[in-house]
Amino acid sequence: MSQTRPPIVTLTGVQKYYGDYHALRGITANIGQGEFFSLLGPSGCGKTTLLRAIAGFEDISEGQILLDGKDMEGVAPNKRPTNMVFQSYAIFPHMSVAENVGFGLRKSAMSVSEKRNAVGQALEMVGLAKFGARAAHALSGGQRQRVALARALILKPKVLLLDEPLSALDKKMREVMQVELIKLQREVGITFILVTHDQEEALVMSDRIAVMFEGEIAQLADPETLYRRPNSRRVAEFIGMMNFLPATVQGETAGRISVEVQGLGPAELEPAQAPGGVRAGAAEIGLRPESLTLLYEGQAAEGGREASGTVREVVYYGDMTYYDILLDGTPAPVRVSMRNMPGRRVLEFGARARLAWDPRAMVLFS
């Protein structure tokens, strides 16, 4: 769906050097109008640098950044149709909440009462309607976050840039704000570009995610594709948990890939299950913990696809139990997650276990 949106941000071969350090190594991407787009990657991979380059706070060494079709080369940050929510929120401490939110309107042609209305609306939008007169330094973390949002959105930018906006909040507040941000973005219809190192946050909030490593985009896809079909082992490891089983690619015929998976047996895959490409010979099969299923007494696996092993670790979470199971004939255990249900026994350490597996859930890394 997102591919059909007209692009509002176009990045073409964007490179950035800090002295000798190559921080961005050719970033190319289109970000659609009204899209919730995330830059996800480990700390130091260049997410902030890219965001600041879009905002105009960093000059790029090579490449091109188009905002709404216009080349941003040499355009100062205060002349770009972007606004930013800073990681520290950057709330002006010597101003009230209303003065902070209205700051961007200082140069607008609006009358005083129009400005007051706009500030009131912006505060209402983020649920701070009664806080206008409050001093900025007397706010909690979540409130500062909302002030920063209102202050940036009041200018109705074409693109809102958010640098790890939730990382300073505690877990509970973070989850509340995730939902609020999604709602807010739908409401205002403005393109959001969010920087985060938290894969769960990116999956929950985004229309599309660019996974970055060392200044490069490793994969750009919607959350489901990214989770189900990571195109490299590295992306797979970064997004959620995944088991990797040694395998051999035996051949590719009529659009089917035949592999022999150690500990499980032979499997037939579709080409889409190898987003990183296929090469004959040694490979790895990725399987998420939830796509392996423990079989209880009397249960049989569909198509006879079952394997057995020994329970090596049991981690009980209440709603879920995670098992590490060493499949017979394999060197390392696989992780299996099972939803706990009435009548379903939690296996104990050392017990024998049978697993059912589904070739459709596999990803091939050649």
Added chain:
Amino acid sequence: MRLNALAIFAVLYLVVLYAPIMLLPMFAFNSGTIIAFPLQGFTLDWFAALLDTPALHEATVNSLIIAVSTAIFSTILGLFAARAATRYGFPGKAGIVGFIMLPLVLPEVIVAISLLIVLMQLGLNSGTWSIIAGHTLICTPFAIAILQGSFSNMDKSLEEAAIDLGETPWSTFRLITLPLVSPGIIASLLICFTISLDEFIIAFFLSGNEPTLPVYLWGQLRFPARLPVVMALGTILVLLSVALLIIAETFRRRGLKRAGLKDTGGFL
């Protein structure tokens, strides 16, 4: 037991430190002309005598000109240096900042003699402006120390946020930077003013025939009859200095509070 020893030490320390200074106002208000106990009676004569001493008025005007100029120059230099030191990285930064801060620990008499030699080599007369130069040299490190605190307390993204919201670099400086560092600027002005006002050695070496207040005071010590007057003048100087430092510290703390920060052990 240990607490008592500590308490006694603290009291002794304070007595040794402040008792001599407490003698100043005692004798300043004492009607006897000789500086000795027992005290004779209460008088304001010595303060009145201050009023009709033209030489003293000249020294006061001199001191004020020097102190005000020093405060302004040191604070402006300190602003540039502190801003550069906290916002930008450049090669040799640590060394340069270290050298700028050096006069803080250099013996003043060395600074004074060096300045005098330079002036003589250049064939220039010493005078008010050379004292201003000397005082600016020793006050700038204080200004930098205070202002560096103000700048480093200030989140760099505040300035970027203002620019992001459409302001120019100049209006950002006016609307964001200046209000947030202004308590530091005021503290710096007041402290540099006080240091310059009280400074003796450089002023003594460079003042020529235009003495500053401390130099005038020193000169008066030769006349035993003038001692009570000196005491009165000293009392005023001490009170003024203490008042200025308290005001400066108040501004510094207000700055921290404004930036929403806790006090991390002050400059004073």
